[in-house]
Amino acid sequence: MRRVKISFQYDGSFFCGFQKQKTAVTIQCVLEQAISKIVGHSVCVHASGRTDSGVHAVCQVAHFDIQNTNITEDNIVRGVNTVLPHYIRIMDVEFVSGSFHAQKSVKQKTYQYWCYISKTENPLLFKRALHLNKLPNLDKIREQINHVVGLHDFSSFCAANSGRTNFVREVFDLKIDQKNIFENQFLIFTITGNGFLYKMVRNLVGTLLEIGYGKNFNIDEILKKRDRRFAGKTVPAHGLYLTSVKY
Amino acid sequence: MRRVKISFQYDGSFFCGFQKQKTAVTIQCVLEQAISKIVGHSVCVHASGRTDSGVHAVCQVAHFDIQNTNITEDNIVRGVNTVLPHYIRIMDVEFVSGSFHAQKSVKQKTYQYWCYISKTENPLLFKRALHLNKLPNLDKIREQINHVVGLHDFSSFCAANSGRTNFVREVFDLKIDQKNIFENQFLIFTITGNGFLYKMVRNLVGTLLEIGYGKNFNIDEILKKRDRRFAGKTVPAHGLYLTSVKY
Numbered sequence: 001m002r003r004v005k006i007s008f009q010y011d012g013s014f015f016c017g018f019q020k021q022k023t024a025v026t027i028q029c030v031l032e033q034a035i036s037k038i039v040g041h042s043v044c045v046h047a048s049g050r051t052d053s054g055v056h057a058v059c060q061v062a063h064f065d066i067q068n069t070n071i072t073e074d075n076i077v078r079g080v081n082t083v084l085p086h087y088i089r090i091m092d093v094e095f096v097s098g099s100f101h102a103q104k105s106v107k108q109k110t111y112q113y114w115c116y117i118s119k120t121e122n123p124l125l126f127k128r129a130l131h132l133n134k135l136p137n138l139d140k141i142r143e144q145i146n147h148v149v150g151l152h153d154f155s156s157f158c159a160a161n162s163g164r165t166n167f168v169r170e171v172f173d174l175k176i177d178q179k180n181i182f183e184n185q186f187l188i189f190t191i192t193g194n195g196f197l198y199k200m201v202r203n204l205v206g207t208l209l210e211i212g213y214g215k216n217f218n219i220d221e222i223l224k225k226r227d228r229r230f231a232g233k234t235v236p237a238h239g240l241y242l243t244s245v246k247y
Numbered sequence: 248m249r250r251v252k253i254s255f256q257y258d259g260s261f262f263c264g265f266q267k268q269k270t271a272v273t274i275q276c277v278l279e280q281a282i283s284k285i286v287g288h289s290v291c292v293h294a295s296g297r298t299d300s301g302v303h304a305v306c307q308v309a310h311f312d313i314q315n316t317n318i319t320e321d322n323i324v325r326g327v328n329t330v331l332p333h334y335i336r337i338m339d340v341e342f343v344s345g346s347f348h349a350q351k352s353v354k355q356k357t358y359q360y361w362c363y364i365s366k367t368e369n370p371l372l373f374k375r376a377l378h379l380n381k382l383p384n385l386d387k388i389r390e391q392i393n394h395v396v397g398l399h400d401f402s403s404f405c406a407a408n409s410g411r412t413n414f415v416r417e418v419f420d421l422k423i424d425q426k427n428i429f430e431n432q433f434l435i436f437t438i439t440g441n442g443f444l445y446k447m448v449r450n451l452v453g454t455l456l457e458i459g460y461g462k463n464f465n466i467d468e469i470l471k472k473r474d475r476r477f478a479g480k481t482v483p484a485h486g487l488y489l490t491s492v493k494y
């Protein structure tokens with residue numbers, strides 16, 4: 001038996017999220033089927049975490065175990081990519097020790113949330129970034145952004161139906177960048193932490209955007225309430241990208 | 248009667264090209280249907296030029312005539328965008344003189360061709376840019392690129408079935424840029440001219456890429472041959488973007 005660590009990318013708009021479902025095409029289903037074809041037996045793929053329907057990954061990590069120890073790392077990359085649809089691609093394969101676990105061994109994860117500012121929607125950014133009609137006040141957002149960083153109980157930013165009992169997470173860094181990429185003006189939130197609750201990034205970004213548009217929210221006070229109803233709206237999944245997982 | 252000039256964008260991967268067809272979804276069909284619904288009568292949309300199946304537009308221009316002179320420019324933008332699918336969006340509407348013709352009045356057009364260099368395909372760039380496994384030799388490409396600029400007979404770079412008789416076009420500028428956008432290494436060809444023959448940009452880029460990978464092509468000699476068989480391969484449509492049309 002050999003434990004295999006894979007890094008992969010996907011366009012989340014083609015999948016009903018990560019987790020296996022009986023009647024929907026999910027990333028886990030598609031990956032497990034493709035890998036099974038190449039290694040010759042069924043496998044169970046464990047990712048660093050689930051992503052919701054519509055969320056993209058620039059770098060997601062997972063592990064699985066294989067019985068065939070003759071196959072090389074390169075053969076797995078090439079073979080599995082031949083079988084996978086174009087909306088998902090393995091970038092890298094590494095044989096790791098049996099103690100590695102893609103979810104339990106995570107030290108740090110980074111997500112980005114992409115918005116763009118434009119009078120009209122850009123069809124080339126459809127399902128890829130959130131369309132904003134006007135630029136929010138970035139000074140107001142930056143005043144509040146530092147209150148997110150640190151070890152906090154993030155209950156107020158966790159979707160009500162998460163099924164979690166421990167809401168404490170540490171956010172190492174949160175920044176907002178304005179970038180012009182060709183004709184497009186982007187606003188990009190980058191958040192790094194030891195882990196994130198269900199919809200936590202989308203709830204944080206939604207609240208910060210409302211602050212930028214003039215809503216009188218105070219992140220400190222919202223955190224203290226430990227109640228989802230005190231935070232802002234959830235932004236849609238399609239602007240969210242998992243960009244890095246570190247072990 | 249009023250002549251209306253529109254600027255619009257589209258993701259070409261959802262359409263069978265620009266030109267109206269009886270049995271396929273094209274940009275012209277979708278636009279004409281949407282505009283007709285808003286202005287209350289059928290219209291004929293004339294674009295600055297056709298784009299092939301898969302080719303994108305960051306800025307395409309067209310005109311059409313309307314009978315209703317009460318509707319405002321803003322009403323057309325908003326109304327038509329409500330009816331259009333997300334893969335196509337009108338950015339701007341302007342009422343112009345009846346002498347304006349979206350195709351015949353063109354002074355200059357710019358196209359970009361996007362490639363990215365990566366060990367594996369990036370699913371988020373699928374149908375958006377050409378995947379290259381390794382960087383071509385840019386010095387070799389730049390040596391030849393200047394021979395494209397100027398007034399030439401571009402027969403050698405025109406698809407055989409174009410039906411054209413005049414193959415002379417003027418290329419005002421052609422450059423190749425290397426850009427890193429986040430983790431992705433892009434190579435972008437930008438070409439500006441007074442007009443382009445059928446598949447001319449894709450044939451030029453294909454030939455220049457082959458030069459960059461070591462093929463002993465000479466642009467001057469290829470131009471002199473006036474024969475498509477002497478130029479390089481056609482690169483796929485999905486890396487091509489119409490980025491500007493000037494009048």
